[in-house]
Amino acid sequence: MLEILGGLLALAFGAGMVGALSGLGGGVFIVPALMIVAHMPMAVAVGASLVSVVATSAGASVAFVRDGWTNLKLAMVLECATVTGAVAGAVLAGLIPAVVLEILFALMMLQSAFFSVRKQDDELIAHGDSIARRLDLVGEVPDQTGKPVHYEIVNLISGSSLMVVAGLMSGMLGIGSGALKVMAMDYFMHVPLKVSSATSNFMIGVTAGAGALVFLARGDVSTAVAAPVALGVTIGALVGSRILPNANVRILRMIFVVILVLIAIEMGWRALNGI
Amino acid sequence: MEELTLDKSSDEDRILRIWTPILLRTILIAASIILLTGLFLMLTSAPGFYVERYHAAQQANFVEREPFITMIWMAAHGYPHALLTVGLFVLTLVPLARVAFCFLLFIKKSDYAYVGFTAYVLVGLIVGVLLGRIG
Numbered sequence: 001m002l003e004i005l006g007g008l009l010a011l012a013f014g015a016g017m018v019g020a021l022s023g024l025g026g027g028v029f030i031v032p033a034l035m036i037v038a039h040m041p042m043a044v045a046v047g048a049s050l051v052s053v054v055a056t057s058a059g060a061s062v063a064f065v066r067d068g069w070t071n072l073k074l075a076m077v078l079e080c081a082t083v084t085g086a087v088a089g090a091v092l093a094g095l096i097p098a099v100v101l102e103i104l105f106a107l108m109m110l111q112s113a114f115f116s117v118r119k120q121d122d123e124l125i126a127h128g129d130s131i132a133r134r135l136d137l138v139g140e141v142p143d144q145t146g147k148p149v150h151y152e153i154v155n156l157i158s159g160s161s162l163m164v165v166a167g168l169m170s171g172m173l174g175i176g177s178g179a180l181k182v183m184a185m186d187y188f189m190h191v192p193l194k195v196s197s198a199t200s201n202f203m204i205g206v207t208a209g210a211g212a213l214v215f216l217a218r219g220d221v222s223t224a225v226a227a228p229v230a231l232g233v234t235i236g237a238l239v240g241s242r243i244l245p246n247a248n249v250r251i252l253r254m255i256f257v258v259i260l261v262l263i264a265i266e267m268g269w270r271a272l273n274g275i
Numbered sequence: 276m277e278e279l280t281l282d283k284s285s286d287e288d289r290i291l292r293i294w295t296p297i298l299l300r301t302i303l304i305a306a307s308i309i310l311l312t313g314l315f316l317m318l319t320s321a322p323g324f325y326v327e328r329y330h331a332a333q334q335a336n337f338v339e340r341e342p343f344i345t346m347i348w349m350a351a352h353g354y355p356h357a358l359l360t361v362g363l364f365v366l367t368l369v370p371l372a373r374v375a376f377c378f379l380l381f382i383k384k385s386d387y388a389y390v391g392f393t394a395y396v397l398v399g400l401i402v403g404v405l406l407g408r409i410g
Contacts, residue, residue, distance in 0.1 A: 001322035004329050005314065041335040051363050058303045058369045062296040072291050076377060076392050083399035091406050135388060205299075206396060209370035210403045216367060217407025219340030222332035223359040224325055227310050230366060234307070 008228040011037055016056060016236025021244055022256035024112050025204065026233040027053045027175035031105065032263045035270075040225065042098045042105075046174030048226040050090075050212035052233035053176045057205035059234055060241060064198035071191065071199045074137050074153065078199075081160040082181070082207040085167020090214035093172045102271035105173045108180075109264035113257045115179040125190045128152030141192045151192055159189040171211035176204035287384050291377065298373055306366040309350075313358030321355055328356075371400050 012026075015033050019026035027049045034045035064070045093101065128137065132153040140148040162184035166177035178200045185196035215221050317325045331337040339360065346364075349357030378393035 001318060001325045004326060005318065039333055041333075043335060044332045051366055054369055055303060055306070055366055058299040062300055065292055065299075066296045068292065072288065072295070072377075073389065076374075076389060076396070079374070080392055080395045080399075083396050083403075087399055087403040087406065090403065206370040206374060206400075209367050210400050212367045213371075213400055214403045214407040216364060217404045219338040221339060221363060222328065222337055223339060223356060223363060224328035225332050226363055227314060227359040230363065231307065231310055231314075234303075 005228055008038065008225065009232040012052065012229040012232025013236035013239075016052070016233035016238075017240035017243075018236075018256065018259075019056065019233070020060070020237040020240025021247060021252055022116065024116070024256070024260075025053060025176040025178045025201075026056050026237060027170075027173075027208070028109060028112055028179075028260070029263075030229060030233055031174050032109075032267055034225070034229070036263075036266065038225075042101055043093070043220055044222050044225055046093060046101075046172075047212070047215040047221040048229040049174035050170075050208045050215055051221060051226045052230040053170075053174070053208035054205050054212055055230050055234040056237040057176065057201055057208065059237060061198075061202045061205065064201060069194055069198035070202045071137070071139050071195050072202070073135065074139075074185075074191065075199050075203045077135060077137065077156070078160060078163045078181075078185075079203055079206045081163035082167035082170070082177075082203055083210045085164040085169075086171035086207045086210035087167075087214060089168040089171025089173075090211040091171075092168075093211075093215075094218065094220070096172065099271045101172060102267055104169070105175075106264040106268040106271065108169055108173060108175060108177070109260050109267065112179040113260040113264070115183055116253050116257050116260070123190050124149060124151045124192060125154055126150065126152060129154045129156065132156050139195060141195060151190070151195075153189050153191060155188045155190075159184045162188060167207050167210070170204075170207045171214065174208075174211070176200075176208055178204055287380060287386065290380060294376065295373060298376055299369060302365060302369045302372055306362050306369070309358055309362035309365060313350075313355045313362055316353060316358065317355035324356065371397070374400070 011033050012030060015029035016026045018029050030049045030052060031045045034040040035042060137153045140150055143149045166180040170177040181200035181203060182196045185191040186193055346357045346360045350361040374393050374396050378397060381389040381393060
């Protein structure tokens with residue numbers, strides 16, 4: 001038992017650390033790691049991943065919420081969309097053939113890789129649209145001199161639509177869909193990037209939690225796998241977030257993009273060859 | 276009127292920023308302790324059972340669907356498998372507890388738009404459990 005437990009803890013620790021260092025969360029790495037290295041079926045990997053994503057989101061959110069980076073009200077509005085998608089996705093995961101899920105997973109990994117390399121500039125909006133203003137979806141971020149800059153939000157409806165898709169992918173594939181969430185907030189709603197990342201991280205807990213509850217209630221979470229994975233990913237994410245401030249983020253991101261593309265190819269190849 | 280709204284909003288934000296991290300951290304630590312205890316007991320008292328479960332997972336030949344009340348009773352009596360199950364449930368309760376806390380806060384502050392949003396999320400999470408049980 002010790003070898004299995006040690007192997008799972010090490011695998012999850014590595015996935016959690018890489019997830020924190022790349023800013024993409026543990027799910028996108030732990031699912032392929034469990035499938036390729038531990039020879040787990042996709043459903044088992046997804047169930048274990050969803051539970052561990054809840055843990056990493058809770059751990060990482062603490063500092064962001066306390067320091068004021070998370071837009072709590074925006075998170076609560078958008079969680080309505082992500083929970084709807086996540087519950088539907090987790091239910092569908094039990095019905096859709098594994099091969100389709102594996103191909104979708106490979107595509108989501110490519111989306112994460114694209115998100116990691118694209119140019120990122122904040123375009124702050126001083127006057128949001130009426131619905132966002134009515135819901136008090138405003139905030140402040142420090143500029144380069146540290147002076148607080150007011151921002152507001154636009155395109156709440158189209159951003160929410162993409163959040164439903166993010167939730168759907170999360171429930172089906174066991175990932176946090178952080179890259180998709182940040183893109184929705186950053187591209188569509190013009191939320192500052194750091195606020196988008198912190199808010200996405202906060203929302204991931206509820207999104208993955210909704211999917212995890214469906215899997216747990218259905219009896220599709222293997223405790224023998226999920227328990228060490230949740231612990232390992234959480235510790236790995238904590239270590240990764242400690243290393244991050246001293247790391248060369250640009251080089252790390254490029255390395256992870258290559259890893260993501262390679263894993264996406266491997267997952268796609270496995271799906272198409274029925275492995 | 277607008278000033279009152281802003282005051283209410285900033286007060287809500289202040290309470291959320293103080294209590295949300297405490298809530299998240301407390302439940303996360305509790306779940307980790309339960310999971311670690313379960314794994315330790317499994318390692319010392321039932322390693323064969325764990326290996327059997329692990330291989331069953333590899334073959335996708337398992338359903339872990341025992342009634343939750345039974346699991347709590349067994350966890351309280353130190354059954355390692357039950358401790359692991361309860362630990363995982365406690366972990367998934369982190370977001371549920373956080374949303375429930377926000378829901379109660381918004382009721383107290385009479386911020387009904389956000390009472391609606393948080394209630395929707397809570398209902399969504401509960402529907403998820405029910406759909407999982409049926410499916």
